[in-house]
Amino acid sequence: MKSHRTLIPALVPALVLAGLVATPPLAAQSAGSVRSAPMAVAPDDLIPxxxxxxxxxxxxxxxxxxxxxxxxxxxxxxxxxxxxxxxxxxxxxxxxxxxxxxxxxxxxxxxxxxxxxxxxxxxxxxxxxxxxxxxxxxxxxxxxxxxxxxxxxxxxxxxxxxxxxxxxxxxxxxxxxxxxxxxxxxxxxxxxxxxxxxxxxxxxxxxxxxxxxxxxxxxxxxxxxxxxxxxxxxxxxxxxxxxIHAGRWDLGQNVAMNVVADDPKLLAIKPENLATYRNLVNEAVALYGSRHFDHYEFLLALTDRMGGIGLEHHRSSENQMEPTSWTDWAGMDWDRNVIPHELSHSWDGKFRRPARLWTPDYRQPMGNHLLWVYEGQNQFWGYVLAARSGVQSKDVVLGQFASNAANFVDSPGRAWRSVEDTTLDPIMAARKPKPYASLTRGEDYYTEGALVWLEADQIIRAGTGGKKGMDDFAKAFFGIRDGDWGTVTYEFGDLVTTLNAIYPYDWDKFLRERIEQPGRPAPLAGIEQGGYQLVWRDTPNPFEKGRFADARVLSLTWSLGMSVDKDAKVTGVRWGGPAFEAGLVSGTKIVSVNGRAYDPAVLRDAITAAKAAPAGGPAPLTFVVQRGDAVRTVSIDYRGGLRYPWLEKVPGKGPAGLDLLLAPRLPAPVAAKAKAK
Structure with a gap:
């Protein structure tokens, strides 16, 4: 009688021909060994x-x-x-x-x-x-x-x-x-x-x-x-x-501002500041030339207790700002872009939506490949509408553009990853912190997308002698079917067709190169064509000054290539930067700088002093750092001083293209009394 080992292979061909078993993998049929290899079982599909x-x-x-x-x-x-x-x-x-x-x-x-x-x-x-x-x-x-x-x-x-x-x-x-x-x-x-x-x-x-x-x-x-x-x-x-602490203000155009706050004193907005939100509504309706809502409700929480949010809906939006964003209007200028951004979404994202981002239910996966329009162009319009309305000052908006542009200068992640590929980041990363975000990239389709659309505006503006710009695209693409608050989907080709109707140009090539190809130059063309240039100064621009102060963060992203929190811990390191080369990583605590106990002012002063250090001499910056139980001394040979991005206007006659883009389109209405209903 044959052994089981020899009998089973002998029976397999007959059983296969009889349809009783599937052909086993080759690895399982090799002479002198038996290696069980299961076949996949299709999962039950019980969901209609x-x-x-x-x-x-x-x-x-x-x-x-x-x-x-x-x-x-x-x-x-x-x-x-x-x-x-x-x-x-x-x-x-x-x-x-x-x-x-x-x-x-x-x-x-x-x-x-x-x-x-x-x-x-x-x-x-x-x-x-x-x-x-x-x-x-x-x-x-x-x-x-x-x-x-x-x-x-x-x-x-x-x-x-x-x-x-x-x-x-x-x-x-x-x-x-x-x-x-x-x-x-x-x-x-x-x-x-x-x-x-x-x-x-x-x-x-x-x-x-x-x-x-x-x-x-x-x-x-x-x-x-x-x-x-x-x-x-x-x-x-x-x-x-x-x-319990709430107020409601009528902004006109069937739009209302509905606010809840941690404390009733936080609702005290001055009439001239409330007027900027009325300006915003009017500027948005003028931009798009339509309304895709019967009424619209801003939902705003002035809080640091409930979680932050900025989420668009067709007839409303969920927004959170820091508690004093209304009562400290100048100091919190940096924090107010969420409202213009989310309002713009009623047209861009809710009414007109990429075809694969519309789904019949909430189970079917969404296709993100056109998020550089859905979010990128909306980021662009959020900045523009903030400046036109006064919800944010022009200087803060220019600071936001500057910070975005600076992030893409010498960005190692752009060498290998396209803007298009970053549209998948929400699915892959879910906005979790990354150890080297400059290398891996994140949801850059927002900000790089905005800079691409800025360049498109300047191309149209130059090609038409200033008669047209992206305003004309917004009205032609998002402003159709006034009063319709359903959804109209689009594909890439629809963008190209509408752009060509505004100003004939090779928009297919323009968009595909900037969105689909990695290794592109930093997206500064729109800024430069708009009459500005990215420059570096030793103090933060108005947007970053407010943001860093509120977060109590020392940002040295464009100098040492790292940021440090209020507890002296490194919170981020730029790939390839001086801190990275010295072996500093997130979570490292800075104990001292050049023999003095760490303090943000001590580190800033040391970086400034290092500019005068003689070339070829010893590294001008010495840190004692702690990571876990290990304490070590680190030297960094950096002499470039503090560097923060700004947009600086190129000398010339008259307003530049970027100035014209950010200028109000409507006269500001008289400030009404800021009384909640």
């Missing part, structure tokens, strides 16, 4: 694809958001079920519009139970898609009720904090299910939320009924607010800001 058909019935969603002490939202969701349904697949949103990545938070849903009447149902999470839940439905069931809690992070290490003792930011996608198998626009839902007593509630949802939706605020009894029935797509696109 979305179809553009209505879901039967209307979902009722009720959220109790009163437990601000514990940061808990308690949710009850009643989902109608069609007759004969035996399994209901429910989805939590995963790919969130505006996040450009799968940023859903299924781990924050807890204590989940499903019921048919009083009967507890059996459910299982999908083993492949953890945002999908399969619920077994008994015969005759016409409604399934989900009960669960959504747990807001209590500290930043756990995620973004959405609830504090003074305010909350309720995002529906974090705490609601939708049925699989349907476009989200085909799912009807009626939402209700109970808030703490006395809180004001702000959202773009229509038909609010309840104390928190009125003014003055009722401070007794349940603060329960219900809105009109809507579709799930509109619901997810209409988040809530609510708080």
């Amino acid at each position: 694809a979305p179809r553009d058909v209505p879901y039967p019935g209307t979902i009722a969603l009720e959220i109790d958001a009163t437990d601000v002490a514990r940061g808990v939202y308690r949710v009850t969701e009643r989902i109608p079920v069609a007759e004969g349904t035996s399994r209901l697949t429910l989805l939590l949103p995963e790919w969130i519009p505006g996040a450009h990545a799968p940023r859903g938070r299924s781990e924050q849903v807890a204590d989940l139970r499903f019921y048919a009447g009083d009967k507890l149902l059996t459910w299982k999470r999908d083993t492949v898609d953890v945002f999908a839940f399969h619920v077994d439905v008994p015969a005759g069931t016409r409604e399934v009720t989900a009960r669960f809690v959504h747990t807001s992070p209590l500290q930043s290490s756990e995620g973004r904090i959405t609830m504090t003792g003074e305010m909350l930011n309720l995002e529906w996608d974090l705490m609601s299910f939708y049925p699989a198998g349907h476009y989200v626009r085909q799912v009807k839902i009626r939402p209700t939320v109970t808030f703490p007593k006395g809180w004001r509630v702000f959202t773009a949802l229509d038909g609010a009924q309840g104390p928190g939706a009125t003014s003055p605020v009722a401070d007794t009894g349940p603060n329960r607010v219900t809105w009109n029935e809507t579709d799930y797509e509109t619901l997810v696109d209409s988040p809530i800001f609510a708080g």
Whole structure:
């Protein structure tokens, strides 16, 4: 009798011909050895694809958001079920519009139970898609009720904090299910939320009924607010800001500024400063020549307790600024670009959207390849509208352009990675800190995209004798179909066609070279054609001065090639810079500089003094540094002094192209009294 080792190979051909087993890999058939090699098992696909058909019935969603002490939202969701349904697949949103990545938070849903009447149902999470839940439905069931809690992070290490003792930011996608198998626009839902007593509630949802939706605020009894029935797509696109210290200002054009704050004193905005937001609305509508909303709600939190955010929606936007951004108007000038940026998104990103960034539900992955338009051009317009309106000063806007441009000078990451490839960074990196961001690059499609569009503006301006610019493109591309607040998608070719209609040029080549090719020169052409040049000074520009002071960071990015936080720890190192060459890395603590205990002023003075050190002499900078338990002395031979980027106007007659771009298009309205409603 043959051994099992010889018998099994002998039987394999016959079994294969009989269709009983698959052909084993060659490695498993080699003489003198047996090596088991399994075949792949296809995962079960139990989730129906979305179809553009209505879901039967209307979902009722009720959220109790009163437990601000514990940061808990308690949710009850009643989902109608069609007759004969035996399994209901429910989805939590995963790919969130505006996040450009799968940023859903299924781990924050807890204590989940499903019921048919009083009967507890059996459910299982999908083993492949953890945002999908399969619920077994008994015969005759016409409604399934989900009960669960959504747990807001209590500290930043756990995620973004959405609830504090003074305010909350309720995002529906974090705490609601939708049925699989349907476009989200085909799912009807009626939402209700109970808030703490006395809180004001702000959202773009229509038909609010309840104390928190009125003014003055009722401070007794349940603060329960219900809105009109809507579709799930509109619901997810209409988040809530609510708080005890709140105000609302009419900005005209059916636009309102809704603000919650850590303290009521933070709401005290001067009339002339409030007028800049009215200017902003008017300048934006003039730029695009249309409105793609019936009303628009700025949702702004002046806080350092709730997590930061800047997220676009069609008829609203979620914005956070530092607490004193309104009361210290000059000192916080650097912090106010988020509002112009997010307003511009109503046209660029929400109404007109790259075709692969529109999806029928929140499960289908999004294609990011045109984010250098969606975000890059919007970054450009955010700067322009901030300067035109006065929401930010022109000097701060020029500082932002300067800082962006400087980041791409001698940038090692640009040698190997294109702007196009950085559009995938939100998916790959999820904005986590990187040890050598200058080498790996990040979401550079924002700022390098803005500089590419600045160059395009100057090319059009020069080619038409100043008669046209990117304003004409914005109106022709994003301003179509006034009053339409749906979505119109586009592809790369649509950009080229519209640009050529504004000014004939080889725009296909222009864009492909700058966006798709790595190793390009630093994107300074638009600045230079606009009559400015990037220069280096020994003090930060107005934008960086404010930003660094608020963060309590000593930035030496363009000198030693590192930054240092308030605790004397290195927080970032530029690849190939002097600090990098000396072996300094993130997390290293600086103990002393040239024999003196570390202090930001001591280090700045030492860098300045090193400029006078004789060439060929010993390294002028000596550091004692600590990393973990190891303490060592490091010498850095750097004599270039402090260097910070500025835009400096090239001498010439009349306003330069960049000046013309940033100049207001409309006369500023008279400042109205800054009184909240």
